[in-house]
Amino acid sequence: MRRQLWISLLILCATTLAPGQGSRNRNKVILISLDGFPGYSLNDPKLPIPTLRKLIANGISATMLGINPTVTWPNHTAMITGVRADEHGLLANGSIQRTGTWPPVKVEPMIVKELMVKVPTVYDAAHKAGLTTAQVDWVAIEKAPTITWAFREWAGLDGPLEQEMIAKGAITKEDLESFNRANIVFRDQIWTRAGEYLIRNHQPDLLLFHLLTGDSEQHSYGPNTLAAKTALAFLDACVEKLVTAVKDAGLAERTTFFIVSDHGFKAFTKQIKPNVALQAAGLDKQVYVLPEGGTAFVYFEPAADAAKLIPQVRKALEGVEGVGRIAGVEDYASLGLPHPDQDAQFGHLLLAAKDGYSFSGATGGPVTAAVPQQGGSHGYLASEPDMNPIFIASGYGVKAGMQLGTVSNIDIAPTIAKLLGVSLPTAKGRVLRLR
DSSP: OHHHHHHHHHHHHHHTSOTTGGGTTSOEEEEEEETTOBGGGGGOTTSOOHHHHHHHHTSEEOEEEOOSSOSHHHHHHHHHHSSOHHHHOOOBSBEEEEOSSSSSEEEEOOSOHHHHOOSOOHHHHHHHTTOOEEEESOSSOTTOTTOSEEEOTTOOTTOHHHHHHHHHTSSOHHHHTTGGGSOHHHHHHHHHHHHHHHHHHTOOSEEEEEEOHHHHHHHHHOTTSHHHHHHHHHHHHHHHHHHHHHHHTTOGGGEEEEEEOSOOOEEEEEEEOHHHHHHHTTOTTTEEEEEOSSEEEEEEOTTSOHHHHHHHHHHHHTTOTTEEEEEEHHHHHHHTOOOTTTOTTSOSEEEEEOTEEEEOOOOSSOSEEEEEEEEEEOOSOTTSGGGOBOEEEEETTOOTTOOOOEEEGGGHHHHHHHHHTOOOTTOOSOOOOOO
16 A cells, blocks of 8 residues: 555656656757858867867767758758658748749748648657657747747747746847847847756757857858858857756756758859849740749749740750759759659759859849849758858767768758657668767
8 A cells, every 4th residue: 555655656746847857867959050150160260169169079070961952941851850852841941832823933931830841850759759849949840739848930929938938037028029020149149048948947858949140140241251250159159058058957967969050151242133034035924033042943834834945944044154053853863852743842943053153033134243242142052062061969978089971961860869769760861870
């Protein structure tokens, strides 16, 4: 009888613990994405990133390859699914939807995760195994039912976690007023507060965390500029806050950090306007180009005869200053992109820009022209080394000084799954040997 009473009391205590409290002794993973942080930046000894350098010294850094298209949402989704864009379904920063009018496509970000991501994620697997999950400013994750706590990119007063943080004094209502229009440095600071709060108060087993200042500043001023280096140094300070929160919460011995980015960056001084070239060829009512920085996707209006139009489009765009390659559907499999017959999101041709050029969707002015100020872009083919993201692993389960060679961002999801002890059989990447 006494033994049964003790068992009942233990069960009662386990079921009445605060969220996260019962998972303190489980392995934890924090995946931190510093959007647009180029892999080559880690080779700059004068870049002031002491936190990242300490994590590297106590862990691992490796050359990482991203996937096509080298833009934010496809690569973030690759990192948490373990598959390329032709399988997970993200080809832009949102879903590419057919409009039935002109232009024939648009990019729509405000779609729930279940309708956007076509394969299981590592946070789905963690939730299924009974673990707790959290996200701060992650992408393609709107209203994901397998996320326990969410501080959204489009944060607002209606969010449960936002309300909880306001009630606890971690942020104020004023912080969230017009949040989506606030400058990106302020938003990154608020997102960092949310990450700290989650670690200290909820101890999620898996935290997905994403910051944007590096991407924003490099778009505006280009990589390797003072603005870019200042932005990367700021991000390092944000990472330090999360590392400190883990230590203060007593979780350092069980936590693995992955510090990654989604793509690198290139500088450009000229823009290509393929839609202007199509106008000159009389094709502008049948063919539309959607720019993605260093690449662009070519679409035909629904009633168009693709077989007839493809040679005409090639003729109109071949020889345009700055266009380095025109890839057809026969090239898509090798690029990790879907055939348009299998996924209507993608176009019948892919344009790739040369160094120093970026694509624009503008429909006026010269086809190729200099920009008033150097800018920065990504979206170039993933095979170009400047597009390589960063990869750092440190903490629990990571042996300092391990040599990994080159890794792929689709290796991250199965490696996280292994560390958490959950199953993600749909992942195509490999489990990285960290020790």
